[in-house]
Amino acid sequence: xxxxxxxxxxxxxxxxxxxxxxxxxxxxxxxxxxxxxxxxxxxxxxxxxxxxxxxxxxxxxxxxxxxxxxxxxxxxxxxxxxxxxxxxxxxxxxxxxxxxxxxxxxxxxxxxxxxxxxxxxxxxxxxxxxxxxxxxxxxxxxxxxxxxxxxxxxxxxxxxxxxxxxxxxxxxxxxxxxxxxxxxxxxxxxxxxxxxxxxxx
Amino acid sequence: xxxxxxxxxxxxxxxxxxxxxxxxxxxxxxxxxxxxxxxxxxxxxxxxxxxxxxxxxxxxxxxxxxxxxxxxxxxxxxxxxxxxxxxxxxxxxxxxxxxxxxxxxxxxxxxxxxxxxxxxxxxxxxxxxxxxxxxxxxxxxxxxxxxxxxxxxxxxxxxxxxxxxxxxxxxxxxxxxxxxxx
Numbered sequence: 001x002x003x004x005x006x007x008x009x010x011x012x013x014x015x016x017x018x019x020x021x022x023x024x025x026x027x028x029x030x031x032x033x034x035x036x037x038x039x040x041x042x043x044x045x046x047x048x049x050x051x052x053x054x055x056x057x058x059x060x061x062x063x064x065x066x067x068x069x070x071x072x073x074x075x076x077x078x079x080x081x082x083x084x085x086x087x088x089x090x091x092x093x094x095x096x097x098x099x100x101x102x103x104x105x106x107x108x109x110x111x112x113x114x115x116x117x118x119x120x121x122x123x124x125x126x127x128x129x130x131x132x133x134x135x136x137x138x139x140x141x142x143x144x145x146x147x148x149x150x151x152x153x154x155x156x157x158x159x160x161x162x163x164x165x166x167x168x169x170x171x172x173x174x175x176x177x178x179x180x181x182x183x184x185x186x187x188x189x190x191x192x193x194x195x196x197x198x199x200x201x
Numbered sequence: 202x203x204x205x206x207x208x209x210x211x212x213x214x215x216x217x218x219x220x221x222x223x224x225x226x227x228x229x230x231x232x233x234x235x236x237x238x239x240x241x242x243x244x245x246x247x248x249x250x251x252x253x254x255x256x257x258x259x260x261x262x263x264x265x266x267x268x269x270x271x272x273x274x275x276x277x278x279x280x281x282x283x284x285x286x287x288x289x290x291x292x293x294x295x296x297x298x299x300x301x302x303x304x305x306x307x308x309x310x311x312x313x314x315x316x317x318x319x320x321x322x323x324x325x326x327x328x329x330x331x332x333x334x335x336x337x338x339x340x341x342x343x344x345x346x347x348x349x350x351x352x353x354x355x356x357x358x359x360x361x362x363x364x365x366x367x368x369x370x371x372x373x374x375x376x377x378x379x380x381x382x383x
Contacts, residue, residue: 007374008367036374043373044342046323050203052235054242056255061230065223068260127294144249151253154289 002026005033007040014040112168119175126182130189145185152178203243204343205236205280215272218262226266230259233276237283244287244336246328254286284340288354291332326376330369337365 005013005027012019013027014037027033057063152174159170210232217225237258241251261282269275327335333355340346340354341362348359348366355361 006367007370008363011363011366011370039374039377040370043323043370043377047327047338047342048203048206050239050243050324050343052203052239054235054238054248054251056230056234056238056252060234060252060255061227061259064230064256064259065263067256068263071260147247147250147253150250150290150293151257153293154257154286157289157292 002029004030007036010037010040013037014044109163109165109168112165112172116168116172116175119172119179122179123175123182126179126186130182130185141188142185145181145188149178149181149185152181204240204339205233205276206343208233208236208276210272210276212272215275218266218275219269219272221267223263226259226262229262229275233279237279240283240339241287243324243327244284244332244339245290246332246335250290254283254290257286258283280344284344284354287336291336323373326373330372334365334369334372337362338369341366 003026005023009019009023010027010033013023027037156171156174156178159167159174161167210229214225214228214232218229234255237255238251241254242248245251245254258279262279266275266278269278327338330338336355337351340351341348346354348362351357351362352359
Protein backbone atom coordinates (compact mmCIF):
# COMPACT_ATOMS: atom_id res chain seq x y z
CA UNK A 1 0.00 0.00 0.00
CA UNK A 2 1.25 3.45 -0.93
CA UNK A 3 2.30 5.94 1.78
CA UNK A 4 -0.05 8.87 2.25
CA UNK A 5 1.61 12.25 1.68
CA UNK A 6 2.40 13.97 4.98
CA UNK A 7 1.31 17.51 5.85
CA UNK A 8 4.91 18.64 5.40
CA UNK A 9 4.98 17.15 1.90
CA UNK A 10 1.62 18.68 1.00
CA UNK A 11 2.76 22.07 2.27
CA UNK A 12 5.98 21.86 0.26
CA UNK A 13 3.93 21.02 -2.82
CA UNK A 14 1.42 23.80 -2.09
CA UNK A 15 4.22 26.35 -1.74
CA UNK A 16 5.92 25.29 -4.98
CA UNK A 17 9.05 24.11 -3.22
CA UNK A 18 11.16 21.62 -5.15
CA UNK A 19 9.58 18.21 -4.59
CA UNK A 20 10.24 14.81 -6.08
CA UNK A 21 8.21 13.87 -9.15
CA UNK A 22 7.25 10.73 -7.28
CA UNK A 23 5.49 12.83 -4.60
CA UNK A 24 3.62 14.80 -7.22
CA UNK A 25 2.40 11.54 -8.75
CA UNK A 26 1.38 10.20 -5.35
CA UNK A 27 -0.70 13.32 -4.63
CA UNK A 28 -2.23 13.09 -8.09
CA UNK A 29 -3.38 9.51 -7.43
CA UNK A 30 -4.70 10.12 -3.91
CA UNK A 31 -8.14 11.75 -3.71
CA UNK A 32 -7.86 12.36 0.03
CA UNK A 33 -4.46 14.03 -0.37
CA UNK A 34 -5.87 16.29 -3.08
CA UNK A 35 -8.75 17.27 -0.77
CA UNK A 36 -6.33 18.11 2.04
CA UNK A 37 -4.19 20.10 -0.36
CA UNK A 38 -7.24 22.11 -1.38
CA UNK A 39 -7.97 22.85 2.29
CA UNK A 40 -4.36 23.89 2.92
CA UNK A 41 -4.65 26.32 0.01
CA UNK A 42 -7.96 27.63 1.33
CA UNK A 43 -6.53 28.21 4.80
CA UNK A 44 -3.55 30.09 3.38
CA UNK A 45 -5.85 32.27 1.31
CA UNK A 46 -8.05 32.87 4.35
CA UNK A 47 -5.08 33.93 6.46
CA UNK A 48 -3.94 36.33 3.77
CA UNK A 49 -7.46 37.74 3.51
CA UNK A 50 -7.88 38.51 7.21
CA UNK A 51 -8.55 42.22 7.55
CA UNK A 52 -6.43 44.62 9.59
CA UNK A 53 -9.42 45.17 11.78
CA UNK A 54 -7.77 46.67 14.84
CA UNK A 55 -7.41 50.41 14.89
CA UNK A 56 -5.44 52.49 17.38
CA UNK A 57 -7.16 54.50 20.10
CA UNK A 58 -7.81 58.10 19.01
CA UNK A 59 -5.13 59.46 21.35
CA UNK A 60 -2.55 56.73 20.70
CA UNK A 61 -0.29 58.92 18.57
CA UNK A 62 -0.24 61.63 21.25
CA UNK A 63 0.66 59.00 23.86
CA UNK A 64 3.49 57.71 21.68
CA UNK A 65 4.91 61.20 21.25
CA UNK A 66 4.72 61.74 25.01
CA UNK A 67 6.44 58.41 25.69
CA UNK A 68 9.11 59.30 23.15
CA UNK A 69 9.71 62.60 24.94
CA UNK A 70 9.77 60.87 28.31
CA UNK A 71 12.37 58.31 27.18
CA UNK A 72 14.49 60.99 25.53
CA UNK A 73 14.28 63.13 28.66
CA UNK A 74 15.33 60.23 30.90
CA UNK A 75 18.27 59.47 28.67
CA UNK A 76 19.32 63.12 28.58
CA UNK A 77 18.87 63.25 32.35
CA UNK A 78 21.00 60.21 32.92
CA UNK A 79 23.71 61.67 30.73
CA UNK A 80 23.53 64.99 32.56
CA UNK A 81 23.72 63.28 35.94
CA UNK A 82 27.17 62.05 35.02
CA UNK A 83 28.39 65.64 34.52
CA UNK A 84 29.21 66.65 38.11
CA UNK A 85 31.42 63.65 38.58
CA UNK A 86 32.98 64.23 35.20
CA UNK A 87 33.76 67.83 36.14
CA UNK A 88 35.37 66.81 39.41
CA UNK A 89 37.42 64.19 37.66
CA UNK A 90 38.38 66.70 35.01
CA UNK A 91 39.55 69.22 37.62
CA UNK A 92 41.60 66.54 39.31
CA UNK A 93 43.22 65.53 36.11
CA UNK A 94 44.10 69.08 35.18
CA UNK A 95 45.34 69.93 38.67
CA UNK A 96 47.51 66.90 39.01
CA UNK A 97 48.53 66.97 35.37
CA UNK A 98 48.97 63.28 35.62
CA UNK A 99 47.35 60.57 33.69
CA UNK A 100 47.36 58.09 36.46
CA UNK A 101 43.57 58.01 36.61
CA UNK A 102 41.43 56.36 33.97
CA UNK A 103 39.57 58.63 31.55
CA UNK A 104 36.42 60.50 32.63
CA UNK A 105 34.28 58.23 30.59
CA UNK A 106 35.90 55.22 32.25
CA UNK A 107 34.96 56.62 35.68
CA UNK A 108 31.32 57.09 34.70
CA UNK A 109 31.34 53.73 32.98
CA UNK A 110 32.73 51.96 36.05
CA UNK A 111 30.07 53.55 38.23
CA UNK A 112 27.30 52.64 35.83
CA UNK A 113 28.59 49.09 35.53
CA UNK A 114 28.68 48.74 39.31
CA UNK A 115 25.09 49.96 39.63
CA UNK A 116 24.09 47.71 36.75
CA UNK A 117 25.57 44.66 38.48
CA UNK A 118 23.63 45.43 41.67
CA UNK A 119 20.40 45.84 39.72
CA UNK A 120 20.98 42.60 37.80
CA UNK A 121 21.59 40.70 41.05
CA UNK A 122 18.43 42.14 42.58
CA UNK A 123 16.50 41.33 39.41
CA UNK A 124 17.73 37.72 39.40
CA UNK A 125 16.78 37.28 43.04
CA UNK A 126 13.30 38.68 42.49
CA UNK A 127 12.79 36.59 39.38
CA UNK A 128 13.80 33.42 41.26
CA UNK A 129 11.34 34.25 44.03
CA UNK A 130 8.54 34.92 41.59
CA UNK A 131 9.25 31.75 39.61
CA UNK A 132 9.30 29.61 42.73
CA UNK A 133 5.91 31.01 43.73
CA UNK A 134 4.62 29.29 40.53
CA UNK A 135 1.44 31.29 40.37
CA UNK A 136 -0.50 32.04 37.21
CA UNK A 137 -0.67 35.63 36.04
CA UNK A 138 -4.38 35.67 36.65
CA UNK A 139 -5.59 39.14 37.49
CA UNK A 140 -5.57 41.96 34.94
CA UNK A 141 -3.07 43.93 37.02
CA UNK A 142 -0.70 40.95 37.14
CA UNK A 143 -1.07 40.43 33.41
CA UNK A 144 -0.40 44.11 32.78
CA UNK A 145 2.79 43.86 34.85
CA UNK A 146 3.87 40.74 32.95
CA UNK A 147 3.39 42.54 29.65
CA UNK A 148 5.33 45.56 30.88
CA UNK A 149 8.12 43.21 31.93
CA UNK A 150 8.10 41.67 28.47
CA UNK A 151 8.29 45.19 27.07
CA UNK A 152 11.35 45.97 29.20
CA UNK A 153 12.96 42.67 28.13
CA UNK A 154 12.34 43.65 24.51
CA UNK A 155 13.97 47.03 25.07
CA UNK A 156 16.90 45.37 26.83
CA UNK A 157 17.45 43.22 23.75
CA UNK A 158 17.60 46.46 21.78
CA UNK A 159 20.50 47.79 23.83
CA UNK A 160 22.22 44.46 24.35
CA UNK A 161 25.91 44.37 23.44
CA UNK A 162 28.22 47.33 23.09
CA UNK A 163 30.08 48.91 25.97
CA UNK A 164 29.66 52.63 25.30
CA UNK A 165 28.66 54.69 28.31
CA UNK A 166 25.39 55.67 26.68
CA UNK A 167 24.39 52.04 26.12
CA UNK A 168 25.40 51.02 29.63
CA UNK A 169 23.30 53.87 31.05
CA UNK A 170 20.32 52.84 28.93
CA UNK A 171 20.72 49.30 30.25
CA UNK A 172 20.93 50.61 33.80
CA UNK A 173 17.63 52.49 33.41
CA UNK A 174 15.93 49.44 31.97
CA UNK A 175 17.23 47.09 34.68
CA UNK A 176 16.03 49.59 37.26
CA UNK A 177 12.59 49.50 35.64
CA UNK A 178 12.67 45.69 35.57
CA UNK A 179 13.39 45.54 39.29
CA UNK A 180 10.60 48.03 40.03
CA UNK A 181 8.12 46.03 37.98
CA UNK A 182 9.02 42.74 39.66
CA UNK A 183 8.71 44.37 43.07
CA UNK A 184 5.29 45.62 42.02
CA UNK A 185 4.39 42.12 40.85
CA UNK A 186 5.53 40.66 44.14
CA UNK A 187 3.45 43.23 45.99
CA UNK A 188 0.38 42.38 43.90
CA UNK A 189 0.83 38.64 44.47
CA UNK A 190 1.68 38.77 48.17
CA UNK A 191 -1.82 39.43 49.55
CA UNK A 192 -3.08 36.32 47.74
CA UNK A 193 -0.36 34.08 49.09
CA UNK A 194 -2.04 31.71 51.56
CA UNK A 195 1.20 30.93 53.38
CA UNK A 196 1.44 32.49 56.85
CA UNK A 197 3.81 35.41 57.12
CA UNK A 198 6.39 35.32 59.91
CA UNK A 199 8.43 38.15 61.19
CA UNK A 200 12.17 37.66 60.88
CA UNK A 201 14.33 38.78 63.80
CA UNK B 202 -5.58 42.13 3.08
CA UNK B 203 -3.80 40.96 6.20
CA UNK B 204 -0.47 42.31 7.36
CA UNK B 205 1.50 44.80 5.31
CA UNK B 206 0.45 43.61 1.87
CA UNK B 207 -1.16 46.21 -0.37
CA UNK B 208 -0.09 49.17 1.77
CA UNK B 209 1.19 52.01 -0.32
CA UNK B 210 3.19 54.80 1.31
CA UNK B 211 3.37 57.90 -0.90
CA UNK B 212 7.06 58.68 -1.57
CA UNK B 213 6.67 62.31 -0.48
CA UNK B 214 5.26 61.14 2.87
CA UNK B 215 8.16 58.70 3.34
CA UNK B 216 10.67 61.44 2.49
CA UNK B 217 9.08 63.84 5.01
CA UNK B 218 9.22 61.17 7.74
CA UNK B 219 12.89 60.52 7.00
CA UNK B 220 13.55 64.27 7.24
CA UNK B 221 12.01 64.27 10.72
CA UNK B 222 8.68 65.96 9.96
CA UNK B 223 6.55 65.15 13.03
CA UNK B 224 3.21 65.74 11.24
CA UNK B 225 4.26 63.37 8.49
CA UNK B 226 5.14 60.75 11.11
CA UNK B 227 1.63 61.21 12.50
CA UNK B 228 0.13 60.63 9.06
CA UNK B 229 2.31 57.56 8.60
CA UNK B 230 1.09 56.31 11.97
CA UNK B 231 -2.54 56.65 10.86
CA UNK B 232 -1.73 54.76 7.68
CA UNK B 233 0.22 51.89 9.25
CA UNK B 234 -1.18 51.55 12.76
CA UNK B 235 -3.96 49.08 11.78
CA UNK B 236 -1.44 46.79 10.04
CA UNK B 237 1.10 46.93 12.88
CA UNK B 238 -1.56 46.53 15.56
CA UNK B 239 -3.41 43.68 13.83
CA UNK B 240 -0.21 41.83 12.94
CA UNK B 241 1.15 42.13 16.48
CA UNK B 242 -2.19 41.13 17.95
CA UNK B 243 -2.32 37.99 15.80
CA UNK B 244 1.27 37.10 16.60
CA UNK B 245 1.09 37.79 20.33
CA UNK B 246 -2.56 37.07 21.03
CA UNK B 247 -2.97 40.11 23.26
CA UNK B 248 -4.21 43.61 22.53
CA UNK B 249 -2.18 45.32 25.30
CA UNK B 250 1.00 43.63 24.03
CA UNK B 251 0.13 44.66 20.46
CA UNK B 252 -0.35 48.27 21.58
CA UNK B 253 3.08 48.20 23.22
CA UNK B 254 4.57 46.92 19.97
CA UNK B 255 2.83 49.72 18.06
CA UNK B 256 4.24 52.25 20.51
CA UNK B 257 7.79 50.90 20.32
CA UNK B 258 7.70 50.67 16.54
CA UNK B 259 6.73 54.31 16.17
CA UNK B 260 9.18 55.46 18.84
CA UNK B 261 11.82 53.83 16.63
CA UNK B 262 10.35 55.65 13.64
CA UNK B 263 10.77 58.95 15.50
CA UNK B 264 14.29 58.04 16.62
CA UNK B 265 15.77 56.21 13.68
CA UNK B 266 13.86 56.86 10.45
CA UNK B 267 16.47 59.48 9.54
CA UNK B 268 18.88 56.60 8.91
CA UNK B 269 16.77 55.18 6.08
CA UNK B 270 18.41 55.97 2.77
CA UNK B 271 15.61 55.30 0.30
CA UNK B 272 11.96 56.31 0.89
CA UNK B 273 10.83 53.09 -0.79
CA UNK B 274 12.52 51.09 1.99
CA UNK B 275 10.46 52.55 4.81
CA UNK B 276 7.57 50.06 4.70
CA UNK B 277 9.90 47.04 4.75
CA UNK B 278 11.91 48.63 7.55
CA UNK B 279 8.82 49.24 9.69
CA UNK B 280 7.56 45.72 9.03
CA UNK B 281 10.92 44.29 10.12
CA UNK B 282 10.94 46.44 13.26
CA UNK B 283 7.39 45.34 14.10
CA UNK B 284 8.17 41.65 13.62
CA UNK B 285 11.36 41.94 15.67
CA UNK B 286 9.44 43.64 18.45
CA UNK B 287 6.93 40.76 18.45
CA UNK B 288 9.70 38.19 18.42
CA UNK B 289 11.51 39.85 21.32
CA UNK B 290 8.33 39.74 23.37
CA UNK B 291 7.81 36.07 22.55
CA UNK B 292 11.36 35.36 23.69
CA UNK B 293 10.83 37.11 27.00
CA UNK B 294 11.07 34.60 29.86
CA UNK B 295 7.76 35.93 31.16
CA UNK B 296 5.88 35.17 27.97
CA UNK B 297 7.60 31.78 27.61
CA UNK B 298 6.64 30.88 31.14
CA UNK B 299 3.02 31.80 30.40
CA UNK B 300 3.06 29.72 27.21
CA UNK B 301 4.45 26.75 29.13
CA UNK B 302 1.61 27.04 31.61
CA UNK B 303 -0.99 27.06 28.86
CA UNK B 304 -0.32 24.12 26.52
CA UNK B 305 -1.90 24.00 23.09
CA UNK B 306 -5.53 22.96 23.14
CA UNK B 307 -6.57 19.62 21.80
CA UNK B 308 -9.68 19.14 19.73
CA UNK B 309 -11.56 17.15 22.33
CA UNK B 310 -11.39 20.01 24.75
CA UNK B 311 -12.79 22.61 22.39
CA UNK B 312 -16.40 23.62 22.15
CA UNK B 313 -18.10 22.97 18.87
CA UNK B 314 -18.21 26.69 18.17
CA UNK B 315 -14.43 26.88 18.45
CA UNK B 316 -13.88 24.44 15.62
CA UNK B 317 -13.26 25.91 12.21
CA UNK B 318 -16.74 26.69 10.95
CA UNK B 319 -15.31 27.41 7.53
CA UNK B 320 -12.78 30.15 7.04
CA UNK B 321 -14.42 32.74 9.27
CA UNK B 322 -13.30 31.11 12.53
CA UNK B 323 -9.71 30.58 11.52
CA UNK B 324 -8.59 33.42 13.73
CA UNK B 325 -10.00 31.79 16.85
CA UNK B 326 -8.14 28.55 16.18
CA UNK B 327 -4.97 30.38 15.20
CA UNK B 328 -5.02 32.06 18.59
CA UNK B 329 -4.88 28.65 20.28
CA UNK B 330 -1.57 27.68 18.73
CA UNK B 331 1.70 28.00 20.63
CA UNK B 332 3.09 31.50 20.01
CA UNK B 333 6.14 30.38 18.01
CA UNK B 334 4.05 28.12 15.79
CA UNK B 335 1.59 30.95 15.16
CA UNK B 336 4.46 33.30 14.39
CA UNK B 337 5.92 30.91 11.82
CA UNK B 338 2.56 30.41 10.09
CA UNK B 339 1.99 34.15 9.97
CA UNK B 340 5.46 35.02 8.70
CA UNK B 341 5.40 32.27 6.08
CA UNK B 342 1.85 32.35 4.80
CA UNK B 343 0.95 36.01 5.19
CA UNK B 344 4.18 38.00 5.16
CA UNK B 345 5.81 35.75 2.58
CA UNK B 346 9.01 34.95 4.49
CA UNK B 347 10.93 31.88 3.36
CA UNK B 348 11.82 29.11 5.80
CA UNK B 349 15.44 30.24 5.64
CA UNK B 350 14.49 33.83 6.52
CA UNK B 351 12.29 32.66 9.38
CA UNK B 352 15.08 30.42 10.66
CA UNK B 353 17.55 33.31 10.54
CA UNK B 354 15.12 35.62 12.31
CA UNK B 355 14.45 33.14 15.09
CA UNK B 356 18.01 31.90 15.43
CA UNK B 357 16.92 28.44 14.30
CA UNK B 358 17.28 26.29 11.18
CA UNK B 359 14.98 26.32 8.13
CA UNK B 360 13.92 22.80 9.19
CA UNK B 361 12.65 24.20 12.46
CA UNK B 362 10.48 26.64 10.54
CA UNK B 363 9.16 23.84 8.31
CA UNK B 364 8.33 21.63 11.26
CA UNK B 365 6.51 24.45 13.04
CA UNK B 366 4.50 25.17 9.91
CA UNK B 367 3.51 21.49 9.59
CA UNK B 368 2.68 21.31 13.27
CA UNK B 369 0.47 24.39 13.01
CA UNK B 370 -1.32 23.13 9.93
CA UNK B 371 -1.83 19.74 11.54
CA UNK B 372 -3.72 21.59 14.26
CA UNK B 373 -5.69 23.76 11.84
CA UNK B 374 -6.61 20.74 9.70
CA UNK B 375 -7.77 18.77 12.70
CA UNK B 376 -10.19 21.53 13.54
CA UNK B 377 -11.30 21.78 9.96
CA UNK B 378 -11.99 18.06 9.90
CA UNK B 379 -13.76 18.29 13.25
CA UNK B 380 -16.20 20.74 11.73
CA UNK B 381 -16.67 19.01 8.43
CA UNK B 382 -16.54 15.44 9.65
CA UNK B 383 -13.94 14.38 7.12
